Amino acid sequence: MPELPEVETVVRSLAPRLVGQRILAITTTPSRVFRGQQQVITACLPGQQIHQVQRYGKNILLTLDRHRVRIHLGMTGKLLFAPAPSTHPRAMLALEDALLVFDDIRQFGRFELLPAEESGPVLGEDALEIAPATFAARLRERRGAIKNLLLNQVFLRGMGNIYTDEALYLARIHPLCPGFLVPRRKALALHTSMRALLQEAIAAGGSSISDYVDASGQRGAFQDRHQVYGKEGDPCPRCGAAIRRMVVCQRGTHYCPRCQRMPSVR
Template sequence: MPELPEVENVRRNLESMVVGRTIASVDVRLPRIIRTPDDTVRFAAELAGCTIQSVSRRGKYLLFSVPPYTLVSHLRMEGQYLWVAADEPVAPHTHVIFHFDDHTELRYRDVRQFGTMDLIEPGQPLPKGLLALGPEPFSEDLDHDGLYRRVHRRTASIKAVLLDQAVLAGLGNIYVDEALFRAGIHPARPAHQLTRAEAQTLVKAIREVLTEAIEAGGSSIRTYVDGYGRHGGFQIRLNVYGRQGQPCQTCGSEIVKLRIAGRGTHVCPLCQPKSRRHEAVRERAGKGEVSVP
């Protein structure tokens, strides 16, 4: 599933590709992609003649400003936007086509068909999932102990809590695993056990990994491409995600894959101690005093 870095790269591409372009017509080929309104003929008719003014992002949602409307798009598992010339052959699994008046098109392609679009009228509430989002990882709401305040009463694993979009917007399986590795925190640790210092370290790790991933164009683990059809480059820099059975690039221990919060989770057992007892063992091992089982 595209996470914050991938969606942010798509947003940046769309901003350069489609802002200022006027929609001549819309072709909806798979009606269930459109949630609001529940009439696809009306969806297309309302957008005809509108000009895209901006493209913003909130969590994993894209928001197209198409006055007087806001078009909210969620890519879900494999949604993709591609901007092409109108005479370009239409690829399989293309479900919505925005025809512009300059003979270019913005095409929405989705093999899994889980993506959604909502055309929001002035005064109409945004989709519930969007309204329920927590702060952005780069938000000022996450000051030095902001994350600690959001997690210190939660008994679930820190992995599960970070995946909760109401706690922090935009994170998914890849970047939660990577941030926890950088912070030296085991993903199965109960969230309420994190100290303020660990929470501060984790915020720093989250911001670092997201920044680097955005700059690298995101991670193309399976099918992700940006608006120009380009793959991301961050997948070659992942420390733990997808590297089970391989040596940790920090300590040499074998990366293991666990099931935590219902998700495949990648961990270095030495760099990410599961408990304070294991942390003490890790520190002693680092001094050559003991081997870690």
């Protein structure tokens, strides 16, 4: 499931091969990933040059001559350069020097056309860029559970289920702890561990749990360094207590019941 590090890895593998290239042709198969824009997309993309490839949270933005393409990988979306194998191609872009395929098994992703200057919905600050003090101050303003806040892209952009569980574990914060009840010291610790975690994951090429691969079809390596995600029942690497799993906003949530305590109410 692509989150910030996976999307960043994809963008890095795409950029050198896309910038400056002209889109010669595009073919699509009917899919909800186009949100009704399939006709417009096939009509508008050919002939335009790609000027920039950026990450905006978990979105990939391609800046063209007259438009911008916003790609979200959802759960199983991939951007692949031929000849990397593709099983569920939704869009195929013929470029001057490459063939790029947007593949998405479950179609939770999106491939949509935006006006040139737009980036889609306005999201919160990037998880890798937000300043520690700002992060702590924002948390203090909210009553919602910390896990929900970190997953909320309008609050903070880039974090997904896996890295949220890992970051909360590293900072020893219970996933259900309300934002304003996270002590400033722990909020700063969370900022530090989140940043380090994301950077290490990017350096490892992201986490490949099931489907994720970069644009060359390469899997990431960070899944081997997860401490709690997918580790229900395993001993906590720090204290040995059994890692627990619960559901928070419909997401499997993994944590150490001993290391990650709720603040005591008194």
